[in-house]
Amino acid sequence: MIRTKAKILTVAFAAAVLGGCASYSISEQDMTNYLQDSVSLEQSVGVENVMYAQVAVEDLEVKIGRADADRVSVFASTNAQVQMLSMQSMGLDLDVEFSAVPEYDKESGEVYLKSLRLERFDESSQQLPPEVKKLLKPAVSMIGYALSKQPVYKLDSSKVQEALIKSAEPNLVIRNNKLVIELFD
Template identity: 30%
Template sequence: MNRLWLPLLLVGLLGGCVSQYSISENQIESFLDGRLGQDIHKDKILRSADIRVNQVEVRLGHKPDTMAVKATSVLELKALFVPLRASLTAEFEAKPWYDSERHAVYLRDLELLQVESSPKELGRALQSISPQLMLFLRTYLESEPVYVLDVKESQQALMAEMTRRIRVQPGKLVLEFK
């Protein structure tokens, strides 16, 4: 009986004219929030700083075939006399693409658009750490997936096998099937 479920599910999906599946900005943000928060703690950038990415914002389709990622990090610098606390926000743009073997969305042609610090007065103090943080974020976003289909969940597993490419639309990534 279990062997009948997959063909029935496939016929039901295809019979219902499902020809695409989309991933929302919120889904990508949730995925990145969880991954970046864990990975940045594993890879200490500077021994004198504690860095946490505490907010990721994703914007899809504001430009053709483009995804914008804005990451806000909280930095605690361990200075000699007074510890400093600040936030650093970096905004990137890139082209998303789908890896059909890994069932994941990656970014290429990553471009740093702007970096802001808060409070503004700490901008000079943060200049020493921001190149390392930007390098970490850039390397992470270019080499790690920004979203992975969950092949343990039956609907996403089916979508993962059928997807060959993605298309960026305002507010979502559309997975296109073969």
């Protein structure tokens, strides 16, 4: 009798808790903050003293479902140092935009960006010579590749709601410019 009541109470408690957390929303600001705090993006390409570029992301901003309903856009302000043959090294400020499809890893509780596309690549102060642009594109693409291999958000198992959502193997959808991890379709 006591076991039956304990089981009923446990089921009732679980239903009440899960009913209150059938979904978890990740805002653009949440994801931007997570990326700025957790992901360091710096890439280099080429051979030093011949043709060499080093690109570092200084500032990131995330937009969810705005350009395409099923994609996340990541805007990055980057700083690039470029060296070509005997020319003096030049510093460039680049604005880059990637878009990607968010994917939720149910085992780890992490969100990744897949099917990444380089949408925009601009130098803010001057026109880039074609040879410099050819050198920088692989470094920028490598930043995109690195961004697709690291989680852009992770549920925190130490928080009850996030742990319950994670353990239930939910689905990921984009709704109202938020990533929504939900238990039910």
